[in-house]
Amino acid sequence: MISSSKSPTGETLDQAEVERFAAMADEWWDTQGKFKPLHRLNPGRLAYIRDNVCGHFDRDPRKLGCLDKLTVLDVGCGGGLLCEPLARLGAHVTGIDPAKETIEAARQHASLQSLEIDYRAARVEDLAQAGELFDIVLVMEVVEHVPDVSAFLATCAATLRPGGRMILSTINRTLKSYALAIVGAEYILRWLPVGTHRWERFVTVEELRRALGSAGLDLADATGLVYNPLSDDWLLAGDTDVNYLAAASFSKPSV
Amino acid sequence: MVRADESHFDVAIVGGGFVGLALAAALERASGGDLKIALIDAAPIQDLEAIGADPRASAITAASRRLLDVLGVWPQLADRAQAIRQIDITDSPLEAAVRPLLLHFDMALDGDEPAAHMVENRDLLRALRAHVLDLESVSVFSPDRISAMSAGRQRADLELETAGPISARLVAAADGRRSSLRRMAGIKVVGWSYPQIGIAACVEHDAPHEGHAVQHFLPAGPFAILPLKGNRSSLVWSERRDRGAEILADGKERVLQEIERRFGPRLGRVRLAGPYGGFPLEMHIARAFVAERLALLGDAAHGLHPLAGQGLNIGLRDVAALAEVVVETARLGLDIGGEATLERYQRWRRFDSALSATAMDGLNRLFSNNSDGLRVVRALGLGVVERLPALKRFFVAEAAGFTGETPRLLRGEQI
Numbered sequence: 028m029i030s031s032s033k034s035p036t037g038e039t040l041d042q043a044e045v046e047r048f049a050a051m052a053d054e055w056w057d058t059q060g061k062f063k064p065l066h067r068l069n070p071g072r073l074a075y076i077r078d079n080v081c082g083h084f085d086r087d088p089r090k091l092g093c094l095d096k097l098t099v100l101d102v103g104c105g106g107g108l109l110c111e112p113l114a115r116l117g118a119h120v121t122g123i124d125p126a127k128e129t130i131e132a133a134r135q136h137a138s139l140q141s142l143e144i145d146y147r148a149a150r151v152e153d154l155a156q157a158g159e160l161f162d163i164v165l166v167m168e169v170v171e172h173v174p175d176v177s178a179f180l181a182t183c184a185a186t187l188r189p190g191g192r193m194i195l196s197t198i199n200r201t202l203k204s205y206a207l208a209i210v211g212a213e214y215i216l217r218w219l220p221v222g223t224h225r226w227e228r229f230v231t232v233e234e235l236r237r238a239l240g241s242a243g244l245d246l247a248d249a250t251g252l253v254y255n256p257l258s259d260d261w262l263l264a265g266d267t268d269v270n271y272l273a274a275a276s277f278s279k280p281s282v
Numbered sequence: 283m284v285r286a287d288e289s290h291f292d293v294a295i296v297g298g299g300f301v302g303l304a305l306a307a308a309l310e311r312a313s314g315g316d317l318k319i320a321l322i323d324a325a326p327i328q329d330l331e332a333i334g335a336d337p338r339a340s341a342i343t344a345a346s347r348r349l350l351d352v353l354g355v356w357p358q359l360a361d362r363a364q365a366i367r368q369i370d371i372t373d374s375p376l377e378a379a380v381r382p383l384l385l386h387f388d389m390a391l392d393g394d395e396p397a398a399h400m401v402e403n404r405d406l407l408r409a410l411r412a413h414v415l416d417l418e419s420v421s422v423f424s425p426d427r428i429s430a431m432s433a434g435r436q437r438a439d440l441e442l443e444t445a446g447p448i449s450a451r452l453v454a455a456a457d458g459r460r461s462s463l464r465r466m467a468g469i470k471v472v473g474w475s476y477p478q479i480g481i482a483a484c485v486e487h488d489a490p491h492e493g494h495a496v497q498h499f500l501p502a503g504p505f506a507i508l509p510l511k512g513n514r515s516s517l518v519w520s521e522r523r524d525r526g527a528e529i530l531a532d533g534k535e536r537v538l539q540e541i542e543r544r545f546g547p548r549l550g551r552v553r554l555a556g557p558y559g560g561f562p563l564e565m566h567i568a569r570a571f572v573a574e575r576l577a578l579l580g581d582a583a584h585g586l587h588p589l590a591g592q593g594l595n596i597g598l599r600d601v602a603a604l605a606e607v608v609v610e611t612a613r614l615g616l617d618i619g620g621e622a623t624l625e626r627y628q629r630w631r632r633f634d635s636a637l638s639a640t641a642m643d644g645l646n647r648l649f650s651n652n653s654d655g656l657r658v659v660r661a662l663g664l665g666v667v668e669r670l671p672a673l674k675r676f677f678v679a680e681a682a683g684f685t686g687e688t689p690r691l692l693r694g695e696q697i
Contacts, residue, residue, distance in 0.1 A: 056435075058621055066622070073614040091316035091612055112615025139436050141287065 055106020055129070056136055064218040065108055065168075068270070071252050071261040072167065073112050075272045076194050079248065080163055083192045083276070092117035100161040100186055102151045103169040107133035107144065114142045121145040121161070123154065155185035162188055166195045170235070171228050177238040184242035189277060193244060196252070196272045200229035204269040207254075232267055244275040291320040291421070292618060293608065294440055294450035296428055296463055298323030301580030301597040302456035303410035306420050307353040308605035312697035313612060315419040320448055322440075323424040327411055336403045337482040337557045339508060339516035340594045341366065341495075343398050348694030349598055358409040364509045365396035367493030400495075400508050400516060402484075423448075431466050431576075438575035438619065452608065452619030453576045456597075459566060461582035467573035473566025473585065479526040483517045483537060483558035484510065488550030491515055498544060505544045514555055517541060520563060530560050571631055572624040577604055583631070602689035603630045609697045630689075 058066045081088040084097065095117035101110050104122030106129060114120045114137070124130050127148040137144045164187045166180070173179045187193055198208050204226070212218045230238075236246040250273075251266040261270070293309060295302045298321055309317050326332060342350070342363065350356040414420055423445050430441040437449045455463035464471070491509040498505040505519035521529060529540050537558050545552050567584045571577065580597030604627050611623045690697050 070611075070614055070616065070622075073616065077614065089314075089613060091313055093613075115615035116613075141290075 055108065055132055061220070062106070062108070064212065065105075067259070068252065068261050069108055069112070071263055072109065072196060072272065075196075075250060075252075075263055076109070076113070076163075076165065077116065079194060079274045080192055083274070084162070091115075094118035097162045098160075098188075099163045099165065100151075100154065100159075101165045101167070102183055103167070103172075104133060104146070105129055107137055107146070109165060109167060110144050110146070111137060111140060111142055114144050118163070119145075121147065121154075121159075123147050123149045123151065125150050151179075151182050151186060155182050159186055160188040160191075161186055162191045164191065164193045166193065168196055170195065170197045170230050170238075171224060173228075176230055176234065177241050180238045180244070181242040184239075184244055184277075187244075187277070191276070193239075193275045194272065195235065195275070196270070197235065198224065198229045198270055199268055200226065200231050200234075201268050204229055207269050232271065232273070235273060239275045240278075243277055245278045246273055246275050248274045289446075289448045290318075290437070291448060291450040292317040292612070293452045293454060294320040294322065294438070294448065295454045295456060296322050297456035297458060297461075297580075297582070298325070298327040298411070298414075298422075298424060299456060299458065299580070300406060300410060300594055301601055302454070303407075303414045304349070304353065304355075304598055304601045305454055305456060305579065305605060306414045306417065307355065307410065308349070308601055308691060308697075309608060310414075310417045310419050311353055312605055312609040313419075315417070317419065317609075317612060319417075319420045320450060321414065321420055321422050321424070322426055322428065322442065323422075324427050325425055327424045328415060328422065330408055330411055333404050333408055333411075335557045336407075337484050337516075337559050338518075338561075339400050339402045339484070339510060340406065341398045341508065342401050342406075343595045344395055345688065345692035346595045346598045347399060349602055349691040352691055352694060352696060353413070355409050355413050358412070359401060359405060362405045362511060363399040363401045364511050365493050366398045366400060366495045366509060367396065369495045369497060371497045372499065396493075400510055402510065402516070428463065428466075431463060433467075433574035433576065450619070451575070451617065452623075454579055454604065455576060455582045456579045457582055459564075459581040459585045461578065463576060464568060464578055464582050467576050469573055469578070470569045471566045472569065473564060475562060475564035476520075477523055478520040478563050479523050480518055480520050480561045480563050481526055481529065481537075481540075481558065482561065483541065483554060484514060484556035485517055485541065485545075485552050486512075486514050486555040487552045488513065489548070491549060496546070496548075498546070500544065507545070507549075513549075515549070517545075519544060526560055530558075534558075571628045574621075575619045575624075577624055577627055579604060599689065599692065600631055602691035603627060605691060606689045606697050 054060045055062055057063075077088050077093060080086070080097070081093050086093045093116055094113060097118050099113050099118045099120045101113075101120065101122045104110050104124050107122055110120045110122040110133065122130075122133060122144055123146075124133070125148065130146045130148040133144075134146045137146070164183055166183050170176050170179065183193065198204050208224055208226070208229075213221045213223060232249050235249075239246050249267050249271055251264045251268070252261050252270040252272055253264040253266050254261055263272075295306055302321060302323070306319050306321050309319055347356060350359065415422065423442055426442045426444045428440050429443050431453065432439050433453075437451055438453045439447060439449045440453065441447055453463065455461050457463055490513055491507075493509050495509060496507040500519075506517065508516040508518070510516050520526075529536055534554060538552075538554055541552060565585055568578055568582070571583045579600040581593065583600060584596065586593050586596065607623055607627045607630070608618045611618045611620075617623065
């Protein structure tokens with residue numbers, strides 16, 4: 028086990044991005060605050076993770092303990108918005124984030140909820156080097172913030188157990204996503220602070236498939252997550268033009 | 283992983299009446315017993331023999347029956363339930379010798395499923411209690427009362443007079459129209475009472491009712507004859523408050539006399555076959571159905587004019603909606619007592635409840651008036667309904683509880 032406290036100086040993470048999120052750490056759990064959009068996204072993201080993982084590991088997604096004893100690594104876990112629900116579903120969750128304040132906020136919150144989650148201020152490189160392996164590796168809303176997607180995903184893949192499942196989410200780089208995610212979400216609706224996203228960093232489904240492939244992973248599925256303004260929530264759909272989720276497994280499971 | 287704690291529950295249900303019991307059963311069934319439930323009631327609900335006599339019976343709509351079926355409660359009730367095959371509606375002054383049939387509904391849905399069944403309240407209560415008392419995941423605190431509740435961002439803390447402190451992620455208030463939890467949460471109620479009371483009685487008659495329910499719209503208000511098992515019927519009518527009190531005070535003979543004046547000759551001689559009683563007629567609706575960590579259900583949220591006997595069915599709609607929202611949220615590992623969950627429940631139920639309350643009130647006002655003008659309007663209105671099969675089907679579907687966005691349990695599906 029590693030409990031890394033060294034400051035993030037690695038190549039795969041952009042320092043400026045890390046600091047911006049750390050400043051928001053305390054606000055993670057305010058459902059009406061700055062992270063409201065993530066809270067709104069959460070049911071759709073969780074449904075996708077649950078159903079895809081249950082399909083992969085042959086579990087019944089209607090059981091409240093459907094993820095019982097599966098180990099999960101959440102890369103870039105932030106305040107723990109995914110770690111906590113997954114822990115409630117029975118998973119043994121490890122959440123890592125390079126920002127210490129964020130991890131501290133996540134830890135405090137989980138303990139108030141009587142949830143046991145292994146939070147560490149660490150980078151995925153640290154876990155990969157230590158040879159830690161997980162049944163499920165989550166790379167959610169992260170790849171659009173890293174400079175080298177292929178290198179980053181190769182490191183993430185090094186923490187995935189053979190036969191395991193990687194779940195990713197990101198934003199597609201299309202004109203529609205520029206209009207909705209940058210102009211709409213940041214400038215008009217003010218869901219996100221201006222500058223949260225850089226459109227040129229968004230990742231197309233094809234780019235994601237290639238990056239996963241070079242890490243030895245097959246893209247098994249890509250599903251859109253579409254905002255419904257009438258019900259003010261996000262629904263899983265075929266349209267991957269803006270937000271989308273993906274699942275991947277090793278092409279040739281090694282032993 | 284979640285740490286275990288003896289006095290912490292997923293859901294604390296306050297009130298062990300129809301609605302609270304059905305909610306406990308629904309949550310248990312849908313979660314496979316994985317949700318830890320506390321059920322608190324001021325009366326000793328463990329004692330099935332202590333269920334008091336109640337002259338009231340309820341019309342269980344097909345939707346409610348499907349819910350009870352999914353919960354595994356209906357099989358215990360089925361042979362005590364009388365299917366309503368037809369509803370006959372008349373509209374005439376009390377002294378009219380003949381009451382022409384203004385309208386009738388064949389109360390069958392497609393496939394011959396009756397749109398409603400009559401069940402005596404004490405039978406329903408007994409079946410629900412027996413079912414819930416057998417559930418391992420439900421801890422019953424009874425007799426006990428909530429003396430204080432405080433809600434926070436992680437959980438709600440409840441102080442029980444006898445058992446002491448417990449906590450829960452979600453508190454469900456099914457504690458009736460004078461809900462103390464609603465008061466503690468500071469939720470205001472809008473409502474009014476009618477200048478009438480409802481009188482309920484159970485009678486025996488010589489001739490079989492053949493599953494016909496009869497609704498006579500009399501000037502003082504409607505008089506309903508609802509078929510029970512055997513040659514028995516449940517009667518409900520409304521009376522001006524002063525007159526109603528006078529009738530009840532006079533006792534049995536007078537009550538029977540008043541029944542005979544209204545009953546009509548169709549079922550032969552009639553006698554009282556059980557207790558009778560008067561009930562205030564009032565309507566109320568809570569300004570909000572939720573507060574922090576709290577959801578209101580049944581009479582705690584809304585009370586209807588009991589004209590169409592829809593109070594119980596609407597309460598079961600609350601149960602079906604809340605159970606669906608809670609279990610879906612739990613299956614995502616999200617906070618079942620959190621704001622998003624409660625908001626979803628409230629959005630789903632408020633419109634429906636307000637609509638029903640208004641419709642029942644309108645119907646009562648329309649039919650509780652002696653003006654000839656209104657009588658013509660009523661006749662025309664119902665005549666139009668009689669001639670429009672589509673509209674009639676809508677009314678039967680509405681009476682069966684299948685309009686609006688129907689929660690899964692009410693469609694007879696597992697959550």
